[in-house]
Amino acid sequence: MTYLANNYNRRKISFKRGKGSYLYSTNGKKYLDFVQGIAVNSLGHSNLYLIKELNKQSKKLWHISNAFTIPEGEKLAKRLVKKTFAESVIFQNSGAEATEAAIKVARKYFHSIGKPKKNRILCIKNSFHGRTLATIFASGSKKMTKGFGPKVSGFDHFEFGDHKSLEKKITKNTAAILVEPILGEGGIKVIPKWCLKGLRKICDKKKILLILDEVQCGIGRSGKFFAFEYAKVRPDIVPIAKGIGGGFPIGAVLMSKKVSKCMVPGSHGSTFGGNPLAMSIGNAVLDQIFKKGFLNNVRKNSLLLIDGLKKIQKDYPSVIKEVRGLGFLLGLQLFKDQSKFIDKLLENKMLTIRASENVVRILPPLNVSKKEIYIALKIIRKVCEYIK
Numbered sequence: 001m002t003y004l005a006n007n008y009n010r011r012k013i014s015f016k017r018g019k020g021s022y023l024y025s026t027n028g029k030k031y032l033d034f035v036q037g038i039a040v041n042s043l044g045h046s047n048l049y050l051i052k053e054l055n056k057q058s059k060k061l062w063h064i065s066n067a068f069t070i071p072e073g074e075k076l077a078k079r080l081v082k083k084t085f086a087e088s089v090i091f092q093n094s095g096a097e098a099t100e101a102a103i104k105v106a107r108k109y110f111h112s113i114g115k116p117k118k119n120r121i122l123c124i125k126n127s128f129h130g131r132t133l134a135t136i137f138a139s140g141s142k143k144m145t146k147g148f149g150p151k152v153s154g155f156d157h158f159e160f161g162d163h164k165s166l167e168k169k170i171t172k173n174t175a176a177i178l179v180e181p182i183l184g185e186g187g188i189k190v191i192p193k194w195c196l197k198g199l200r201k202i203c204d205k206k207k208i209l210l211i212l213d214e215v216q217c218g219i220g221r222s223g224k225f226f227a228f229e230y231a232k233v234r235p236d237i238v239p240i241a242k243g244i245g246g247g248f249p250i251g252a253v254l255m256s257k258k259v260s261k262c263m264v265p266g267s268h269g270s271t272f273g274g275n276p277l278a279m280s281i282g283n284a285v286l287d288q289i290f291k292k293g294f295l296n297n298v299r300k301n302s303l304l305l306i307d308g309l310k311k312i313q314k315d316y317p318s319v320i321k322e323v324r325g326l327g328f329l330l331g332l333q334l335f336k337d338q339s340k341f342i343d344k345l346l347e348n349k350m351l352t353i354r355a356s357e358n359v360v361r362i363l364p365p366l367n368v369s370k371k372e373i374y375i376a377l378k379i380i381r382k383v384c385e386y387i388k
């Protein structure tokens, strides 16, 4: 009997604790967790440094209103600005909120320069930007919007990779292009470097804004702090969440100065966004991710995993169609049934999660060990042998 609504397809498995890359179930079993709360626990479960910093802050101050200056938030914003394209930050609590704030900023920017009709956002069809009313309509997925009408207007869509349709869809009312540099829920589809560069060029040519949703692929998950860094492009607005909190709900929208100027007092806000407890944890996550060599290690270790997966693909060409992704945002596109594959991995004590296009998502913590990578590869190989 549950009193929770039925909006999730939950597995009948519960966990009582986690440590690093492992979860321990209530019935005494140990699982290799390559979901990590869907790319959230960037430093794994129960990270000792995060626990220490959380404990420290929890004894000082949890929450105060944004009506006051919050030094922990000032510090986190400064660090994000110093290390990235951003010149200004607004803190939120989740990815959807951050993405919705990004949309608001784009519209407000054009409004502030006397072009209020420039308010449409151009997005990739069947992408994922969250579950608020605006973000489900931004995502352009029939499944997500069904039953939630009336339609939130102001969003146009083009197909992934269809450059001609993209150019055609830009009108005089387009304010911004919004894309994920790596489509996460959409099937771990990496937008090629030259395409991201092309998007920047189109945005410059048409004098519109480029919003890159790094909620899933950001904060080191791709092997760079931001996935768009591989393409060396400079976005105007970037929503982040997931990994920045390491398991604590934090979201943020990062902006260039040009656009952030329009966010005057009263234009946007959040009760919880940016509170001292959240901000201390965000700072603790960055202490680790900004450590010398951390991201280098992510890239190096992820190559081990990717190479291993490609070898398995070669040995089981009837099972795995494609190895997708960058860093530790990886996916196996299968010929065989995705659910059966995920269930078999689970039977073998490894947790993964689905994505669109029959993809099995593989999301270890960023500090996963080589040994754990080899264990994962062994389990995946075993499942391929069983399922072939």
Ligand SMILES: Cc1ncc(COP(=O)(O)O)c(C=O)c1O
Pocket (backbone or CB within 6 Å): 038, 094, 095, 096, 097, 099, 128, 129, 130, 131, 180, 184, 185, 213, 214, 215, 216, 217, 241, 242
């Ligand atoms: C790219 C992207 N944007 C936005 C979101 C929404 O984030 P949240 O679930 O924290 O609202 C997600 C969540 O998976 C995501 O992957």
